Amino acid sequence: MNTVHLSPDLRTASGELPEGDVPEIATRNACKLCSPLGAALVFKGIRGCLPFLHGSQGCATYIRRYLISHFREPVDIASSSFTEDDAIFGGARNFAAGVDNVIRQYQPELIGVATTCLSETIGDHMLGMIKTYQDKHAGDGPPLVHVSTPAYTGTHSDGYYATLLAVVRQFAQRTSLRLPHRVNVLPAIMSCEDLRHLRECCEAYGLSATMLPDYNSTLEGGSWDAYHWIPPGGTSLDEIGEMGAACATLEIGHTQAANSQSAAAWLQQTTGVQRLALGWPLGICLADHFFTALSIASGRTMPRRFAEERARLVDAYVDAHKYVAGKTAAVFGEPDLVVAVASFLSEIGIKPVICATGSKQKQWKELIREALASDIGEFTALSGADHAKIATAARELKPDLLIGSSKGYPLARELDIPLVRLGFPIHDRIGSQRLLTVGYRGTLELFDRVVNALLEVKQSTSTSGYSYL
Ligand code: SF4
DSSP: OOEEOOOGGGOOTTSOOOSSOEETTOOSSBSSOOHHHHHHHHHHTBTTEEEEEESOHHHHHHHHHHHHHHHOSOOOOEEOOOOHHHHHHOSHHHHHHHHHHHHHHHOOSEEEEEEOHHHHHHTOOHHHHHHHHHHHTTTOSOOEEEEOOOGGGOOHHHHHHHHHHHHHHHHSOOOOOOOTTEEEEEOOSOOHHHHHHHHHHHHHTTOEEEESSOOTTTSSOOOOSSOOSSOSOSBOHHHHHGGGGOSEEEEEOHHHHTOTTSHHHHHHHHHOOEEEEEOOOOSHHHHHHHHHHHHHHHOOOOOHHHHHHHHHHHHHHHHHHHHHTTOEEEEESSHHHHHHHHHHHHHHTOEEEEEEESSOOTTHHHHHHHHOSSOOOOOEEEESOBHHHHHHHHHHHOOSEEEEOGGGHHHHHHHTOOEEEOSSOOOSSSOGGGOOOSHHHHHHHHHHHHHHHHHHHHHHTOSSOOOOO
16 A cells, blocks of 8 residues: 655644555545535435435534534435445345435425445345335335545535536436427536525526525425425425426536536436536626527626626626735635636636545646636646645745635645635534625626735734724
8 A cells, every 4th residue: 555654744633643654546635525515415305305325324413413514494305324244244124214214204205315335335225125015015105316425536516516417417407399488507516595696697588497496485484474494495396307308508617517427417418408607607608608508598788787797707807816815725615616716716817726636537727727818837737636635835935825715724824824615514603504605796706705805914013003904
């Protein structure tokens, strides 16, 4: 096994060096979450769906804990609760008992089954188990959909996109029918507010959007008078069934554009729905692409309110350019978000000197470079990175700020630079569900946060303590 000599970046949480060499392959403070979490997020965005993890109970608990602390909502995830026996002999018995319990207790419209590392490793045959269960119950009960999510081969992002494909493949009807003004929207892993704004944009162009997933109300609902076993909201199975009859699919995320196995690619290949592959619409360039796509799908020009938002955004760039020009940033998190943030930063004069993701992306640096709004020269692109690698690069390149999830806080504290919280998970602040980072409006919100973070440093490190900037 390859080993590396210890360097200071391998310090433990208590600041001490562990003893001995650390395997080069070991992840130190992961910059990713596990694949079934991405699957659970998609399932939470389908009406009446209950996520079900086939594997050990701890996996469901870990994923629930992360989703709850980010979204601040109750999140139920069922599990087949493997014991030692199931790990050896297979989990078929627990699976059937678990599904029985879920149907009795939750009466779901759909059960979304994702496999964990353990069940993937022992090779449980999920499709066979599902068929056996359904045959035994003569087709009674809700449908089940399965997605394979071994976390050792991917991240929460990979699990998320794999689940989109699994759901669309199982439920979208193969049809040549076209529903006028109907579009599919396949968002990246975004906030609830982002999902709401994407829908608002579609509606402003006269388009009716089937968004998959749509967890805007299931993961940020109002307070209830009575408890709901499954929170109301989400995309219905009927709507998903009609996705094959939409006029176009707006697929958001740079990493998906080249993916011939994505849900939008499948829809195009199978039912002829036009695939409009877009980046995350953050920054003027990428938001322009998004609004142009809406014009293509609707045949309409940009409504006045968005033109006004764009003009305000340009004005804000001009107002604050002197505070951001020449600054540097390290960006980390989900790959689609990192690409979009890098593009946005290159637009406002901040150089993203480090662009890191825990996801293993082919051609990662090229993907980012192609999305940049301007040439920023050389930068460090880390794919499959952990926070130890990001820290090593940041100690060397000394960025002025970090942009990413709460996991960047220890590094921000060590380097004494601000952390602009973005992505998943954010569990040391309130309101992550309401962060808007799409469209001109969302770009303006992020722009203000970035500029103010830099101004705060300028002000707090000033010897004169001035209050007029
Ligand atoms: S064992 Fe695998 S599936 Fe379970 S929590 Fe850990 S990484 Fe996720």
